[in-house]
Amino acid sequence: MVEIILIKNGQVIDPASGKNGVADVLIEDGKIAKVAKNIKAQNTTVIDAKACWVLPGLIDMHTHLRDPGWPEQETIATGTRAAARGGFTSVCCMANTDPVADTASVVKYIVSKAKAEGVVNVFPIGAVTKGLKGEELAEMGRMLDEGAVAFSDDGHPIASAGVFRKALEYAGQFNVPIISHSEELGLSESGDMNEGALSTQLGLRGIPALAESEAVARDVGLAKEFGTLHVAHVSTAQSVKTIRDAKKQKVKVTCETAPHYFSLTEEAVKGYDTNAKVNPPLRTQADVEEIVAGLKDDTIDVIATDHAPHTIDEKNVEFQRAANGMIGLETAVPLCITKLIKERKMNPLKVFAKLTVNPAKILKLNKGTLAPGADADVVIIDPEAKVVIKKEDFVSASKNSPFISQKLTGKVLTTVVGGKIVFQA
Numbered sequence: 001m002v003e004i005i006l007i008k009n010g011q012v013i014d015p016a017s018g019k020n021g022v023a024d025v026l027i028e029d030g031k032i033a034k035v036a037k038n039i040k041a042q043n044t045t046v047i048d049a050k051a052c053w054v055l056p057g058l059i060d061m062h063t064h065l066r067d068p069g070w071p072e073q074e075t076i077a078t079g080t081r082a083a084a085r086g087g088f089t090s091v092c093c094m095a096n097t098d099p100v101a102d103t104a105s106v107v108k109y110i111v112s113k114a115k116a117e118g119v120v121n122v123f124p125i126g127a128v129t130k131g132l133k134g135e136e137l138a139e140m141g142r143m144l145d146e147g148a149v150a151f152s153d154d155g156h157p158i159a160s161a162g163v164f165r166k167a168l169e170y171a172g173q174f175n176v177p178i179i180s181h182s183e184e185l186g187l188s189e190s191g192d193m194n195e196g197a198l199s200t201q202l203g204l205r206g207i208p209a210l211a212e213s214e215a216v217a218r219d220v221g222l223a224k225e226f227g228t229l230h231v232a233h234v235s236t237a238q239s240v241k242t243i244r245d246a247k248k249q250k251v252k253v254t255c256e257t258a259p260h261y262f263s264l265t266e267e268a269v270k271g272y273d274t275n276a277k278v279n280p281p282l283r284t285q286a287d288v289e290e291i292v293a294g295l296k297d298d299t300i301d302v303i304a305t306d307h308a309p310h311t312i313d314e315k316n317v318e319f320q321r322a323a324n325g326m327i328g329l330e331t332a333v334p335l336c337i338t339k340l341i342k343e344r345k346m347n348p349l350k351v352f353a354k355l356t357v358n359p360a361k362i363l364k365l366n367k368g369t370l371a372p373g374a375d376a377d378v379v380i381i382d383p384e385a386k387v388v389i390k391k392e393d394f395v396s397a398s399k400n401s402p403f404i405s406q407k408l409t410g411k412v413l414t415t416v417v418g419g420k421i422v423f424q425a
């Protein structure tokens with residue numbers, strides 16, 4: 001039986017085509033069949049989306065699903081359900097699992113497990129180097145054959161410029177980007193938070209902004225000569241400026257930031273909230289302002305969550321010993337709507353391009369559009385709903401969010417993957 005879903009009267013926002021207006025969306029047989037006014041159809045599941053936004057399903061190009069390795073933090077089952085609740089229909093999972101996703105067999109395992117127990121599309125990102133050690137290149141071609149979409153040693157910078165150059169050249173043969181975790185360990189090592197007056201006052205070890213921006217400058221410099229680069233989780237003003245200049249010089253570089261880098265400053269660490277401990281660390285208001293400027297002028301192409309689940313035991317310790325990272329899949333939409341669209345007056349088309357068509361283009365995924373014939377990955381959002389972030393509402397296996405108790409605007413109501421409703425609020 002062909003399943004038919006008709007989404008009525010929503011504000012259809014499709015950044016891929018620039019369309020933004022009231023229309024109906026008809027889904028048939030897992031594909032977008034039609035987007036038009038007053039569609040009539042029989043034997044359909046009808047969803048009334050009046051006063052809501054209807055968008056292509058969101059794509060998170062930076063997720064940690066922790067599978068294989070740490071089921072107490074997250075699994076593909078729990079992580080993809082968290083994604084669905086957050087409006088994400090595709091997630092790209094990073095390679096720092098146990099074992100590391102540095103071989104075709106681990107990539108194959110993730111793809112088959114995602115088919116068996118996942119509720120959204122899962123695209124693995126393979127490791128650049130064997131064991132994430134930064135020494136010997138991993139078998140990229142074979143991982144691509146099994147479904148990897150890009151390569152990253154995320155969690156670990158590649159210290160050797162020579163290895164990074166070889167990685168850019170090798171990945172270039174396959175026409176895929178290297179995603180860099182740009183960090184100069186000599187400057188950041190064993191730091192707990194952003195370096196400045198506040199770290200001194202709190203007695204915590206500082207990570208200077210230069211630990212990121214110096215590494216970004218090196219990586220961009222190598223990309224200029226040797227390949228295509230995507231910079232992960234940009235957090236500092238200087239990184240944004242460096243990438244802006246590089247784009248003017250036609251360097252093949254794109255980049256992402258995460259919602260916490262435009263929503264929070266280092267002030268969130270006051271009170272030693274370990275949920276605000278993240279790498280790169282939360283920065284200053286001046287950094288936040290430049291991140292927003294970079295989002296507005298499209299220096300920053302993508303908003304990705306860097307969803308990093310950790311157990312209570314890993315976070316419920318003194319700040320210096322706590323694990324880095326925060327969950328992000330279930331808070332991204334209300335943060336983007338509240339902090340960018342409401343507070344900064346950014347156009348929803350621009351904001352959601354960074355969560356749909358832009359990551360799809362960078363990773364060459366046939367996703368991120370509501371064009372007829374496309375996979376029916378769709379999200380319906382109430383942009384005016386008031387929400388309070390609650391720990392007990394998270395479906396992720398982990399609850400490490402610094403946004404708990406925050407009052408935000410914007411709520412995901414329905415998520416459709418391949419024509420199937422996988423989440424309803």
Ligand SMILES: [Zn+2]
Pocket residue numbers: 154155156181232233279
């Ligand atoms: Zn990283």
